[in-house]
Amino acid sequence: MEKIKKGVRLEHISKIYKDPKTGKDFYAVKDTDLEIKPGSFVTLLGPSGCGKTTTLRMIAGFESPDEGEIYLGDEPINELTPNKRDTAMVFQSYALLPHYNIFDNVAYGLKLRKLPKDVIKEKVMKILELVKLSGMEGRMTNQLSGGQQQRVALARALVIEPSVLLFDEPLSNLDAKLRVEMRTEIRRIQQEVGITAVYVTHDQSEAMAISDQIIIMDKGVVAQMGTPEEIYYHPVSEFVADFIGEANFLRGKYVGNDGKYAVLDFEGNKLKTPPKDDMKVGEQYTAVLRPEAAKLGDEGGLECRVIVSCFMGAYQNYHVMVGDTLVKLEDHNPKNRRVYKVGEKCHLLIDTDALHVI
Template identity: 50%
Template sequence: MNSSSDAKAIIGAALRVGGVSLSYGSVGAVRGVDLDVQPGEFITLLGPSGSGKTSTLMMVAGFAYPDEGEIFLDGQELTNLPPNERGIGMVFQSYALFPHMTVEQNVGFPLKMKKKSKGEISARVAEVLEVVNLQGYQDRFPGQLSGGQQQRVALARAIVFNPPLLLMDEPLGALDKQLRLHLQVEIKRIQESLGLTVLYVTHDQEEALVMSDRIGVMDDGRLLQLGTPHELYDNPATEFVASFIGESNFLAGQVLQADNGYMSVDVGGQSILVPASAGSAAIGQVVIAVRPEKISLAPGGDLGGDMNLLLGVVSQRLFVGDAIRYKVDVLSGASLDIKQQRTATSRSCSVGEQVSVCWHKDDTRIFPQTAEASLAN
């Protein structure tokens, strides 16, 4: 997010979504979502299909009205205003460009609707096309542009009138991977340089991690956790967040005792130490989680008090270029996925080899046992 030293460059407004709910018939699409977006902040709503992220965005845009709750933009209530009175910029997966208009006419259309002068429109369009790196494309028609260029025209049209808020719903979903990666960087560059407030929707976790100041993970209409990419990845609040952001191994266990800031969890007869601050579960049946890249393989033996260790057998080995991916069947009956970077000192293991699976105890997370995510077994 923009620092206080950049405050003069911020043109975006503060967005407040307070306890909004929305139902379609008997189906609850959004359930009591609270969200505060700071001026100049890039917030992404991330979740699977049907999680409520787009419905939340549509309420902010004015294309849907909440059954409960309120929406404010810089202190002005928008809850029941129609879309055309909100002054919000919008970019969607479908570019929605006018095919019979040139790039200049498409981008200048919002200013024409605001009855700006031709000279003002022409100057502002030229300025914005430079921002999105489309100088010299003014006279082309959408059909003469690539998909990425069309999306940049759509972005230019959305920001040409300096909107207090920019909404983006899966804007890169129709593009190929390489172009998506390029435009992720471009959109973030433009957002930061202009100080835009952006509410972005995607189901692509990598896209969210790359672009966002903060990410709100949604499922079943609820906002489960809102935090920076690092916070969500390193300290997921729920089993669902741990499974949806990145990869995780999950192991079912039973909390035995707590001592010196750590909980001892029985996993298939072997003890695993978990920081007491790593989750809300304190007693009973739990699920522990560890990221594949946090795990190392060793020939066997005790690695000391700071490391958790499980014995197992390598059942799969996959070469993926910069890393080797292993699947190891441990004594509890679970299978663990392990990602080991290839370095000059890394040890390669073979299928069928007996190994010790080990990771630092502070890299373990713990959750109440639920059916949210499938446990490794």
């Protein structure tokens, strides 16, 4: 019988710590509500100290919330110890047993559960095939690369068949190329198994690549939750826009509508943007412009001056000044196009529909 998938729900969760320097209490996580759907891959993303790891550790049972309740499926789990929760954690440090080989590392949790030897062997061999380590079960952990060690840690967590798999920055010890390879593997395995996954990282590109939903946290609260596309194209604040990818902030006074677009007075220019609800004439607004949503030309658009022009292979990286505002842009595939040099005057051409007013 197939195991019923379970989600995770946090209701008004808070965690309070004492600052060792001042002796005052502060909220690491404050009055947080979250609902993670069964079978989904959700990433907690944010800067250091935002509360993402504390949230993960409370789901795992390594920390206890001071306020609120955590549910796994419909079961409240605040009072359950980590080993009694239907979860498993993949750690940043792998936490492998150095004197055990791959088989015994993966089988460790099953042996604690006192399963029969033949059942343990069947489950371990099946999971090693899933993580592409078949035939290596006799190797010691010190004979493995970082990527292989991470696969062992993943297999050890999966083999006990938890309802929720938790990841605490599992790829931060790997080099850049291996990180990309392993994040793809983790996503493949999660989708194949159909398990609910909660993943903590500070790497924006990692979060974008693997997530069904991204939860961006700031100072202990959820700043925004949505799909990678929603977070990137429709950030609710400057913090979110600036944290997920590169962003330019074009500030101007709303002067009215021009057909379907709102018009901002930006550095003496009329900047058209998709309108935001309840915009009021005369008030200041900020439009978010992603670097890939603009290019340079000889005419039209906004007059500007190039202050940085740098070849990056796949794109030409420009910094230009529009009046007193710095704008960063990426002109992709620049090989057969004109490259503007530092000091040149030109025109900034903006994809109006790609702007987003916050």
